[in-house]
Amino acid sequence: MAYSMSERNQARELLQLLRPFFPWILLSAITGVGAGAATVALLGVVNQVLAGGSGMAGDVLLSFVALCLVALLGRAVSHVSTNWVGQRLVAEVRKSLARKILSAPIDALERYRTHRLMPVLSQDVDMISDVIFALATTLVSVATVLGCLGYLAYLSLPLFGFLIVALVGGTVAQLFAQARGVSGFWKARDHEEQLHKTYRDISAGAKELRMHRERRSRMYNGQIERIIGAIRDVNSKAINTYVLATAFGSALYFLLIAWILGWAAFQSTEPAVLSGFVLVLLFLKGPMDQILGVLPEVGRAKVAFQRIADLSAHFANPEPHLHLDRPESRVALEQSIELRNVQYAFQAPDGATEGFVLGPLSLRLDSGELVFVVGDNGSGKTTLIKVLLGLYPPKAGEILLDGEPVTVETRDDYRQLFTTVFADFYLFEDLLAGGKVDGREQGVTQAALKYLERLEIAHKVSVKEGAFNTLDLSTGQRKRLALVHAYLEGRQVLVFDEWAADQDPTFRHLFYTELLPELRDRGHLVVVISHDDRYFHVADRVVRMANGRIVEDRKTGADEAGPVLAAGLAGA
Numbered sequence: 001m002a003y004s005m006s007e008r009n010q011a012r013e014l015l016q017l018l019r020p021f022f023p024w025i026l027l028s029a030i031t032g033v034g035a036g037a038a039t040v041a042l043l044g045v046v047n048q049v050l051a052g053g054s055g056m057a058g059d060v061l062l063s064f065v066a067l068c069l070v071a072l073l074g075r076a077v078s079h080v081s082t083n084w085v086g087q088r089l090v091a092e093v094r095k096s097l098a099r100k101i102l103s104a105p106i107d108a109l110e111r112y113r114t115h116r117l118m119p120v121l122s123q124d125v126d127m128i129s130d131v132i133f134a135l136a137t138t139l140v141s142v143a144t145v146l147g148c149l150g151y152l153a154y155l156s157l158p159l160f161g162f163l164i165v166a167l168v169g170g171t172v173a174q175l176f177a178q179a180r181g182v183s184g185f186w187k188a189r190d191h192e193e194q195l196h197k198t199y200r201d202i203s204a205g206a207k208e209l210r211m212h213r214e215r216r217s218r219m220y221n222g223q224i225e226r227i228i229g230a231i232r233d234v235n236s237k238a239i240n241t242y243v244l245a246t247a248f249g250s251a252l253y254f255l256l257i258a259w260i261l262g263w264a265a266f267q268s269t270e271p272a273v274l275s276g277f278v279l280v281l282l283f284l285k286g287p288m289d290q291i292l293g294v295l296p297e298v299g300r301a302k303v304a305f306q307r308i309a310d311l312s313a314h315f316a317n318p319e320p321h322l323h324l325d326r327p328e329s330r331v332a333l334e335q336s337i338e339l340r341n342v343q344y345a346f347q348a349p350d351g352a353t354e355g356f357v358l359g360p361l362s363l364r365l366d367s368g369e370l371v372f373v374v375g376d377n378g379s380g381k382t383t384l385i386k387v388l389l390g391l392y393p394p395k396a397g398e399i400l401l402d403g404e405p406v407t408v409e410t411r412d413d414y415r416q417l418f419t420t421v422f423a424d425f426y427l428f429e430d431l432l433a434g435g436k437v438d439g440r441e442q443g444v445t446q447a448a449l450k451y452l453e454r455l456e457i458a459h460k461v462s463v464k465e466g467a468f469n470t471l472d473l474s475t476g477q478r479k480r481l482a483l484v485h486a487y488l489e490g491r492q493v494l495v496f497d498e499w500a501a502d503q504d505p506t507f508r509h510l511f512y513t514e515l516l517p518e519l520r521d522r523g524h525l526v527v528v529i530s531h532d533d534r535y536f537h538v539a540d541r542v543v544r545m546a547n548g549r550i551v552e553d554r555k556t557g558a559d560e561a562g563p564v565l566a567a568g569l570a571g572a
């Protein structure tokens with residue numbers, strides 16, 4: 001609960017969210033109260049007519065119709081504007097949460113587990129949406145109930161028969177609206193499943209998205225905004241159906257009231273008592289039920305809002321200078337990337353005094369080099385790579401690109417130099433880059449097919465409409481698809497974290513002895529984390545890690561290849 005918000009902070013957050021919508025909320029409140037007041041005034045007019053015993057005609061009839069219109073219009077405007085605010089508010093919360101996750105520091109994301117993230121992003125936000133709709137009705141109900149209460153003190157006997165007719169009519173209208181509204185909600189739910197998928201993409205694929213601004217921008221501007229917009233529109237339509245049915249129900253009740261008054265003109269009764277009581281009951285029952293029905297939802301919404309606010313607070317500090325809308329990169333690697341006296345430390349795990357510390361260490365990597373980073377499990381190889389990629393900002397020391405320090409401002413540009421396949425990689429279905437095959441520009445599909453052939457996976461996977469046709473593959477096969485992405489992106493620096501670990505011996509041999517040297521020979525800087533010591537000779541340099549430090553950095557000679565390679569081939 002380290003990030004749990006106080007009630008005061010929550011209220012402040014809520015106010016901040018609502019601030020852009022204040023004019024609409026005010027409109028909703030005024031029209032809602034206006035509708036309630038008009039309703040009470042209607043009761044007054046009707047009761048007056050009934051007490052007079054001469055029916056309704058002339059000016060009184062006109063003012064009755066006018067009040068009807070004010071009540072119906074006020075109710076409709078209040079609901080539509082609250083619905084408008086609610087849907088936009090929810091869209092804003094969704095976009096803000098997506099932005100926060102896309103721009104949260106990777107270490108903060110790694111601490112917040114996906115299984116905690118998803119329910120907040122889906123159920124809790126939905127709950128808020130539902131309650132906002134319910135609150136629109138509640139506003140009018142409260143105004144109506146307060147006005148009506150004054151009448152009840154004077155009345156004694158109801159005319160149950162007329163009330164029942166009205167209630168049945170209103171219920172039928174509501175059931176009809178419900179059937180239509182529910183079909184709309186189902187449509188919205190289909191979209192929400194797509195939304196969950198994109199949420200999963202942006203949380204599980206956070207590192208890859210951080211490394212690829214174009215994909216990140218497309219994910220946000222193309223997919224997330226489009227799906228959220230579709231949900232907003234479908235929900236708006238469905239909810240408006242309910243609103244119209246409610247307005248129809250109200251009109252029906254007023255028709256019935258007119259009928260009661262007509263009936264009273266022929267029947268000698270005590271109009272002030274009997275018909276007045278009917279009116280009050282007629283109007284009171286619906287609002288009372290509605291208010292009572294919304295109370296449990298308000299309780300659930302409070303919990304949902306708390307969870308959303310906690311998530312928001314957890315990701316309150318975005319990575320600075322991380323852009324969602326600037327696909328082109330301005331940096332290039334001319335000569336070298338250098339880590340100078342770099343240090344990084346993880347937060348201490350629960351119950352420990354200190355987390356793992358990387359460095360201080362220094363390392364220079366040159367363009368056109370094939371470098372292996374090796375060492376025991378937990379020696380800090382992946383952590384070193386994440387610092388090199390700019391995913392973990394160094395706590396001390398600096399990263400230099402061609403001698404120029406990588407700053408907070410340039411870090412996101414710097415990352416666009418790299419293509420990575422992490423050990424816990426995330427595979428995107430769609431292909432982004434145009435791709436070059438043998439130095440010539442090719443269509444993305446053609447380029448991808450060529451690499452699929454090269455990686456001996458073309459018999460399982462093809463490319464359809466710019467995406468792989470299936471991802472239902474083994475881990476080793478999926479890793480080959482991740483390598484296809486890397487080829488297609490054609491970035492200057494390629495980083496592979498234990499890529500070959502899931503490959504069969506024959507393909508592993510091909511990877512180390514053909515694919516990696518080919519990439520290096522094309523001018524890429526290739527950094528490979530590896531445990532395959534029988535292939536270390538393939539590298540130009542081997543950097544060995546132990547306990548978070550570099551303990552060896554040696555150039556490999558051609559002479560060590562012979563016996564080791566023979567052993568490797570024997571193993572394959």
Ligand SMILES: Nc1ncnc2c1ncn2[C@@H]1O[C@H](COP(=O)(O)OP(=O)(O)OP(=O)(O)O)[C@@H](O)[C@H]1O
Pocket residue numbers: 110346347355356375376377378379380381382383384
């Ligand atoms: N997200 C994290 N939070 C806290 N500590 C971490 C985290 N990730 C790694 N560590 C710690 O950092 C140390 C180094 O981890 P790292 O993943 O860099 O090792 P590695 O050399 O890549 O290991 P392997 O060969 O098993 O992949 C580990 O001992 C681990 O305890």
